[in-house]
Amino acid sequence: MSLFKKIRGLFSTDLSIDLGTANTLIYVRDGGILLNEPSVVAIRQVGNQKTVSAVGTDAKRMLGRTPGNITAIRPLKDGVIADFLVTEKMLQHFISKVHENNFIKPSPRVLICVPCKSTQVERRAIKESALGAGAREVYLIDEPMAAAIGAGLPVDEASGSMVIDIGGGTTEIAIISLSGIVYAESVRVGGDRFDESIVTYVRRNYGSLIGDATAERIKQEIGTAYPSDEVHEIDVRGRNLAEGIPRSFTLNSNEVLESLQEPLSVIIHAIKSALEQAPPELASDIAETGLVITGGGALLRDIDRLISEETGLPVIIADDPLTCVARGGGKALEWIDMGLDLTNHD
């Protein structure tokens, strides 16, 4: 590490970054969650030159509404980097955004949460990307471990804890005991797949095409994971594929539930698989205490009910599930300084 980076590090704050497919959250030590923005970058192309036009919320507004010379892209796909350079630029932007002092270029210690089943190449790409963005030191931690810490589970105790982190790109399932992951599974199904399923359902049943942003809004407003007597409705506008003109129609929560069956069944199958694989003692602990859900997927209505009914175990939703991973990463950073390193050293 260069001496210059060390000096700059004195003027930087430790960061825990949940580099998610949908959103990037940055937890600042002693400062809480300071940034929660969509992982979207808008690239403007002039001739052969490409420049970053907007990052985060501004860029997300451009998704699907860009002219020819601007491309709004999501540099992460399925929890891992799909576009290395754009991710680096995005991280650079976010890191400088959480540092108020712009006089000295920040060079913080950064802890990044990565999917537990990501490959060495994918982890390396994330690490290099953060170093390229100016980080002084980069630690990687498995997302379910960070989620468990953030949720407040007793990860360092000799008892099994099961956490399900339903993110934008992936769903991470892990059984944790004594500060280590006993079993982990990662399925590439998450909020994005829910959106895609809604888009597909609307196209198939209504003959209309809706965008990802509209599908996300439908999911957030009336999406449900378990049948309920209470039916919610929403007006949706999309382009009718037969007529080629915009049409309006009404979707209800049961239809959305139907559309989400396929991705939800993948998640349920992965949870059941994890429970089957759990050592008996840990399975006993989990049966007594239950499962904890974190991530944006935990906000889907009655997802806890669905998992509970399917597994027969108590299911609880973590406090502030969206920020669990980032907060857990922040705690892990503090623990590193205290002598307990839970990060990944592959």
Next chain:
Amino acid sequence: MLELKLVNESGVSDQRGNLSAGQQLKKARLALGWDVAQISGRLKIPESYIHFLEKDEYTRLPNDTFARGYLLAYAKYMDMPIETVSKAYNQQTTPVPEKKARRFFLGKREVKASDPVVLWTSFIIAIACLALSVLWWQDQFEMDDISAVVSDQVSIKTADGKEIIENLSALPAKKSDISVQPDSGHPASDRQGDADKISTSSPLDTHDSTRPESELSAPGRQSITDFHTQGVSIQENILEVLFSDASWVEIKDARGQKLATGVKKMGEHLLLKNISFFDIVIGNAAAVKLSYNSAPVDLGTYVDASNVAKLTLGY
């Protein structure tokens, strides 16, 4: 993990009459006519835990995360406002600071720029660096002076504006090669009186306390003289030339360096001191009187047919 300290162990309503979280849940359950087994069957939470929740005995539950989670799941099932139950629960429990719970960890502490220790240390280091820089600069300045004197040529001015150039840097390093006998016969008063004629100075100058300070034409000269003559006894060798008519002269030292050259007018007087060796060529030698260490030198023995005297003096 967070540990909980039960504030309201009894679980009864507080002084303001507000119900605790457990009491609210129990009241709601009884209002619906449900029993604990029903709740347990629906939420898959063990019945014992439901009882602990209703009695506000949260410390008997696995930990805070689960206690809160069960409580909120129960409240949601009872269709109660989650915020109210959550608020009541927060009032009943006080989280123990995490650092106390984890103080058995020993490890390094990340130091930040805002830390007063870092600030003061940086300030002291900055002051020390500044002081060192000033000292170094002063040293460099003095060294520059010395090197300037050492490398520069020393000009030797005559009373009538003539100059004799002595290149100090080209001097031989070994002073001990020069064996000079003290000239006891040379009065100090003579030397003092030389200032109004020709004053010379070279690195071979001895540190003569009788010499007037006005002869030191360059700063630091004294120190240079000291440096060059340290531990060496050197005698002044004085060459005095008096021109009774116009003449031409060229005087070189041992290295061939010209000490004096050019046409001299009638009445001019040339005095060269502290040079160990003189190679002298004098035109119109008959009109020139020369003395070396106050002893007259007869130029007649060195004059050739063209009235030019060539001679060497010293060693």
